[in-house]
Amino acid sequence: MGKISAKTGNEAMAEAMRQINPDVVAAYPITPATEIVQIFAGFKSDGLVDTEFIATESEHSALSACIGSAASGARTMTATASQGLVLMQEMLYIASGLRLPIVIAEVNRALSSPINIHCDHSDTMGARDSGWIQIYSENAQEAYDNLIQAVRIAESALLPVMVTIDGFIISHGMERIEIIPDEEVKGFIGEYRPRYTLLDEERSITMGAIDFTDYFFEHKRQQIEAMKEAKEKIIEVSKEFNSRFKRDYGLFECYRLEDARYALVVLGSTGGTVKVVVDELREDGVKAGLLKVRVFRPFPWQEIKDTLAYIPFIAVMDRSDGLSSLGGPVFQEIRSALYDIDSRPKVINYIYGLGGRDTKLHHIKQVFQDLQGIDRTGRIDGLINYLGVRE
Amino acid sequence: MKELVEIRWHGRGGQGAKTAALLFADAALGEGKYVQAFPEYGPERMGAPVQSFNRLSDRPITLHCGVEEPSVVVVLDETLLEIVDVVRGLVEDGILLVNTSEIPQAIRRKVRLEGRKVFTVDASTISRETIGQDIPNTPMLGALIKVTGFINLERMLDDTRRRLEKKFKSKPELIDGNINAIKRAYQEVKGE
Known part of the structure; x- marks a missing residue:
């Protein structure tokens, strides 16, 4: 049994990120996801994480930095919401096409116009065809559990994952949640051993090369297959999570x-x-x-x-x-x-x-x-x- | 305690209605309760009317809609009584608790409330005398646990101290002030 505490959805997501201790977090703040990055930046300045934290000048830059980081073999995360996810849109496709296991903590918020800061699912639904795995959470506990599982899912499926919570309703609502001990989270996600990285001199690879009529379709076909196969990987990760932590998640x-x-x-x-x-x-x-x-x-x-x-x-x-x-x-x-x-x-x-x-x-x-x-x-x-x- | 208790806090931006709900939830958690605390996010400005909410239960709470029929209403600022319908939806056996120097009967007349229970406490004066400024949210917590009996006083004091130690790392004098404010309001709250 972990520690019972009262946390908002944003606090729960930030706590999961502290325990995951990613190699790199690159982010730009946006309501209602700002707190996730703010709290995580606090962990960084208090020396509680080893993460390279990059405060970028926009969400487009944040995800671009994440792509560079993940391509070089670093476990990489970010957080965003709404217009921020929309500004990332161009890079979302590049991340998934390059098969980079980046994880986004996403807080669902309506899209402008009219301008609004509150919850609906327009932001992530607009990204539904971008090749990212999408996992929706009912409450702070699920957000926390899903984010921890997302790291394993992304790395086994070689696909990026976004875990979502409802803006304000969950992100700013405090609820009772159970926090898994740090060591057990560490044991569950394991050490990241990327299969391909740009910095692996023994096995040089090219990423982001031009790919015209000759092979583009074959590469997309593989990506389609990877998304289909991701289903079984999500089930496997959920089963292992349940066997360790006694919370049962399915599709x-x-x-x-x-x-x-x-x-x-x-x-x-x-x-x-x-x-x-x-x-x-x-x-x-x-x-x-x-x-x-x-x-x-x-x-x-x-x-x-x-x-x-x-x-x-x-x-x-x-x-x-x-x-x-x-x-x-x-x-x-x-x-x-x-x-x-x-x-x-x-x-x-x-x-x-x-x-x-x-x-x-x-x-x-x-x-x-x-x-x-x-x-x-x-x-x-x-x-x-x-x-x-x-x- | 009833199966599900819902509390609505009324305050003005800056008075700590949100913090009070969070502190209350944290203390209730210590009693083994399932809890929720959430503010209503509108255009937040210093001094504008704001609301926040709590849910408490002995069983997991899955509701994620707004609170419509509170069992308890807490008013941090009595000037709100004239501009906000603070007793809207208050259940038949509900409780109204107001920060005021007036007696409960006067408040009952002012909000034209029939039935239910009205309590008052001068949390602003207590706050000024203990914390040194008018921040009525923590004393109101003391009054709230007295009139509802949901939480043990000592536990509330422990949990509040723990949370405030995080928040006021650089101003330790505020912590003792807040603790004394809770104790005084607990003793001084008046019923009809």
Whole structure:
């Protein structure tokens, strides 16, 4: 059993970074992720970490520095949010294309414009096709556990990983969490032995070379395969984490889903609120359940399909809208995953919580009531719905 | 204690509503409780009305929405009573605790509250006399644990000392002042 303490999500992420003790952290501050780097810089100045800490002049530079560092074989991390992740966008693709196991602690925040500092998932959903593994956390404990696992996942999959928490709700909310002893974290992540580095003179390699019509496609094909294979690696790392620290993580969490007739699919902190509603509905005899997606990239579509196949009424909750006119990204992918099932479930979409709009218990109850309505009438009135908005 | 206790703190930017919620959560954690402490982030300015929140339970808390129906409301600044509906959503058997030199009955009339329980303590005066400035958040913690009984006084004092030692490394005199403020408010809080 580790030490029980009260920490905010940002404090929990910074604490994990202290224990990971990366070789290099290059970062630029942005609300609501600023504290992660601020606290970590404190660890550095207090001599608690050996990290080379680089304060850069922008997020683009921060990730560029991370790429150089990771390419030279250093265990490398950074933290960012929102516009910061967007400014990193160009370098996100380069990091993943070079197969560099960088880890980002990411705090979900809405994107401008209009300007807003509060939580939604637009920032990381905008990076969903950038070749980064994405792991979403419900609370401070999961953020801490996921960040520690991310180091192992990145280094075994040779892919970069972003671990996310909901801005303010989790990043600035203090909760009870269990901190693993330093030595045990060290033992779990192990010493980093990069397979390829620019500084390995015995085995010289080229990174970032030009790659035209002759081999570009083959290299992308390998990257696609690496993302597919990452799924098993995430499962392996989660299993080992559970065997050591007794906290069980999978690709997604099923909550009272076995015999459910109505299911919600959600990512992040709202998952916890949905659990409370599911418990209340179960007491009233309503067969409600929750599937909380932890790993969104790679998207575990076969496992989700097998799990949701027998649940006739499903609402997918998206904390971002792709502005495609077909709802949010989670909805589109879940619905696509279920297409080949003969008795396809009814799947509807709720866009919720944009710009930090509070998602209350009665909002979640409304979603379940809507699913029950579809069950009664056989009719879907709204395929894509907006929860808690004035219109 | 009820299955889930929710507390709403009202203050003005700079009075320490957020810190009070964090200190309270930390002390409750020491009692083996599951806790949450979170502020409401708006346009933060010195002096503007702000809120922060606590949740306490003997079981894990998974709720991540705002607090709508608090069991306890703590008001750090009595001038807020005229501009903020501080008793909004306060549950039937809830508690209102206000930093004021007035008696509870006067506050009850001012906020037109029926039922529930009203307590008052002059935390600003206590703060000025113990800490040397008007920072009412720590004395209000003392009054809060007295009227709710959620936390043991000695534990609260230990945890507050530990946290403040980190925060005020360079100003140790503030630590004893804060500890004395909690003790005095614990003794001086008045009910109806």
